[in-house]
Amino acid sequence: MRKEIFKRETDESLIILQCHFPNHGIALAFDTGASHTTIDLTAMMIAGYRIADVLRTESIETASGIIESYIFRVKELTALGITRYNIEVCAYDFFAHHVLTEFDGVLGLDFIGDYRVCISLKKSEITLYEK
């Protein structure tokens, strides 16, 4: 069992997680309504990924419509104390789609599939249990 603490500014704030590639830290909103982890393309590039690394493109459905996204194979990504290797991540240019936020993307269900997850907004904590 593992516990992660988060801090929300207000009751309307998202749960923002500190995550990192081996060489670059990012913030991802924890989104249990998202099937896939999705990251701003610029954050991917800062972490060293290039368009030439794209495996394929895929259409993804977002709240603001269908977007063509790039699929990368990420060598290593750590979030919630979990490090996943060689995982596929969606990326698109947030700014080009009018997304300007303090986070770099969303951590989706694909990242936590090996865990049972309990989120307590009252205690501001996420508890992860290995299945």
Place this chain on the structure above:
Amino acid sequence: MISSKILIMKVLTIEQIRTLYPDQWVLISNPELSDPSINASIVSKLIAGTVLFASKDKRELAYKANELRQPTDFTVCVFTGTFVKNRLFLL
């Protein structure tokens, strides 16, 4: 014209960074963050770090990042402007 600067290596506090590079995307190496055990936005936790590059255009920063970073550097990117308050998100 895009306003951007390649900067002299010096550790700055977040207050200094906000003053020197207002409303810009800033690439910071070896950041010092408050309380690593609590998850929150990076900009809210940043205490200090070495500024590698600053630009109004995040994409320019993304293109430059790999030539500016040393192989051993750990970086974060923060925006020194303000985001719209009280926004509701539907992700």
